[in-house]
Every structure is written in structure tokens, then in C-alpha cells.
Amino acid sequence: MQPAALITGASSGIGLAIARMLVQEGYGLTVVARRAEKLEAARAELESLGADVIAFPANLTDEASIVASVDAHKAKFGRLDLLVNNAGVGIGQPVDGITAKHFDLQFDTNVRAAFLYYRESVAMLRESATERGVARVVNTSSITAIHPQAWLSAYSATKAAVRSMTISMNRELGQSGIHSTALCPGFVETPMTEFAQEGVPAEQMIRPEDIAVAVQMLLRLSPNCIIPEIPFIRPGEDAV
Numbered sequence: 557m558q559p560a561a562l563i564t565g566a567s568s569g570i571g572l573a574i575a576r577m578l579v580q581e582g583y584g585l586t587v588v589a590r591r592a593e594k595l596e597a598a599r600a601e602l603e604s605l606g607a608d609v610i611a612f613p614a615n616l617t618d619e620a621s622i623v624a625s626v627d628a629h630k631a632k633f634g635r636l637d638l639l640v641n642n643a644g645v646g647i648g649q650p651v652d653g654i655t656a657k658h659f660d661l662q663f664d665t666n667v668r669a670a671f672l673y674y675r676e677s678v679a680m681l682r683e684s685a686t687e688r689g690v691a692r693v694v695n696t697s698s699i700t701a702i703h704p705q706a707w708l709s710a711y712s713a714t715k716a717a718v719r720s721m722t723i724s725m726n727r728e729l730g731q732s733g734i735h736s737t738a739l740c741p742g743f744v745e746t747p748m749t750e751f752a753q754e755g756v757p758a759e760q761m762i763r764p765e766d767i768a769v770a771v772q773m774l775l776r777l778s779p780n781c782i783i784p785e786i787p788f789i790r791p792g793e794d795a796v
Contacts, residue, residue, distance in 0.1 A: 558608070559684075560584040560633035562626070564616060564673065565643030567594035570696060570744060573764035574640055574771050575602055575609075581775060585609040586629040589643065590616070616643050616669035617661065626676040636680035637688065640771070641670035641718075642696040646711040659710050666714035667721070670695055674725060678734070685733030689779040694771055695722050697738040699787060715740075719785060726782055737774055739767055741788035762788050 561578050565571040566587035575585055575598070585607055589595040592613040599611035612628050614621035629636065645665045647658045674693065684691040701719040704712035722738040729736070745761035770786050777783065 557635070558582060558584050558633075559637040559688075560586070560629070560635050561638035561640060562586040562588065562629050562636060562673075562677070563640040563642060564588045564614075564669070565696070566640075567591060567598045570739075570741075570764045570767045571640065571642040572598050572601075573768040574642065574694075575607075576605065577765075577768040577772050578638070579605045579607040579609075581772065583607075583638070584633045586612060586625065586632065588612045588614050588616075588625050590614065617664040619672060622669060622672045623676055626673070630680060635684055636677055637684045637691050638775075639673060639677050639681065639693045640696075641673055641693065643669060644696060644698075644714075646708065648707045648711070650707055651709060654710060662710050662714050663717075666711075667717045670718060671721060674721075678729070681729075681734045682732055690733050690735055690777075692774060693722075693725065693734065693736040694774065695719075695736060695738045696767075697722070697740045697785070699740050699742040699789065701738070701740055702787060723784060726784055730782055733779060735777075735779075735782045737783050738785040739770065739788070740785055741767060742790055742793060744788075762790060 561583045563571050563575050566575050567589035575587055579602055595611045595613055599609055602609045610632050612625040614625050645662050681691040695718050697718040698715035700708055700712040701715040719738045722736045725736045741762055743761045744764055
């Protein structure tokens with residue numbers, strides 16, 4: 557039976573790169589993102605590559621939208637072998653300048669949404685793990701979870717929470733065959749890092765495809781192996 561994946565933040569960058577890779581791996585896909593126009597363009601591209609794909613525009617700060625996206629995936633595919641919690645928001649501001657609205661937006665999108673996707677998806681993931689020996693969840697964290705940055709204090713905290721959630725989920729769900737991995741990249745060339753490209757040229761950033769290759773590697777692991785996190789750094793940098 558065709559494996560199936562649900563990917564959030566899939567209209568560009570890391571999420572779209574992972575989706576392209578999963579098409580090659582024969583996965584049916586549900587791609588979720590906030591901007592309907594960009595998501596539709598991503599869906600059309602993935603279909604042109606041969607994907608069986610549905611696109612679900614969703615505001616991930618809204619619980620009902622998250623529940624509806626999982627329901628739509630289940631109605632289409634009836635199974636979930638890989639959940640990719642990739643959607644994220646990063647806002648760089650000094651501590652005396654950040655607003656509660658921007659603080660809440662980052663925590664709601666980066667942390668709360670990922671937790672709700674676990675909650676809504678765990679039954680399908682358990683069924684897949686029972687059938688295949690393993691199901692996987694990939695959570696996009698950040699190198700800032702390991703090495704927090706000034707002016708990114710709220711963002712760093714959200715990504716540390718995602719990393720911590722991944723560890724907790726492995727302890728809670730690992731024995732049942734649901735294995736989670738936190739991806740912890742430094743600057744990846746995506747729309748989200750355009751603000752940093754004056755200091756780090758785009759051509760020197762990590763490629764979205766590098767992250768997709770790492771996820772592809774996770775798909776090759778036996779049920780006996782969990783890789784809890786993967787840091788990604790550029791030459792000359794340190795993860796800690």
C-alpha cells in the first residue's frame with residue numbers, strides 16, 4: 557500500500573524540498589501551508605512530478621484548521637506513515653521591543669501546532685507502526701535550540717521547546733514504533749532567512765535539499781534505531 561505523509565509549511569523552502577523527495581519515494585502527500593496561492597503552486601508542481609497530493613490551506617494558530625487538515629488527509633489516504641511538523645515563524649526583535657502578539661504567534665505556530673498535530677495524528681501513526689514496524693515524525697527545530705541567539709530569544713525558546721517535545725515524544729511513543737527526530741539547521745536558504753542574507757550570502761547557506769536528504773536517510777533506518785536530532789551547520793561554524 558502506498559505510504560502517506562502530511563507536511564506543514566510545505567509551500568516553499570524546507571517543506572517543499574521534503575515533499576519533492578517524498579514524491580520520489582512514492583508517498584501520497586497532504587501539503588499544508590497558510591498562503592493558498594503559494595500552496596496551490598506547490599501542489600501543481602508536485603503533481604507534475606507524479607505525486608498523488610492534496611493541498612490544504614490552514615492557519616496553524618487555529619486548532620480547528622489543524623484538526624480539519626488531518627481529517628482531510630485521513631479521508632484521502634486512510635493512513636499516515638510520516639508527519640513533518642515544518643511550519644514555523646521567526647521574528648527577530650529586542651526584548652524591549654517584542655509585542656505579545658508576535659511572541660504568541662511564534663509559540664502558537666512553532667510549538668502548539670506541532671503538539672496538536674501529534675495529538676490528532678497519533679492514532680494513524682500507531683496503525684502504520686503496527687503494520688510496518690515504524691512510523692516517523694520529523695520536527696523542524698533550529699540550531700538556535702542548541703545555541704540561542706540574541707534578538708531571537710522568543711524564536712530560540714520555541715525551537716528549544718520543539719527539540720524538548722521531540723525527546724518527550726520518543727520516550728512516550730518510541731516503544732510503540734513512532735520515532736521522532738528534531739532537525740536543527742542553521743541558516744537555510746529559504747524566504748524565512750532573507751533578512752540574514754546581507755551577512756550570510758544565500759549561496760553560502762545550507763540548501764533545503766540538504767534537509768530533505770537527511771529526512772530521506774531517516775526513512776532507511778530500521779525500527780531498532782532512533783536518531784533524536786540532527787544539527788546542520790555551515791563550514792567553520794560550531795553547533796554548540
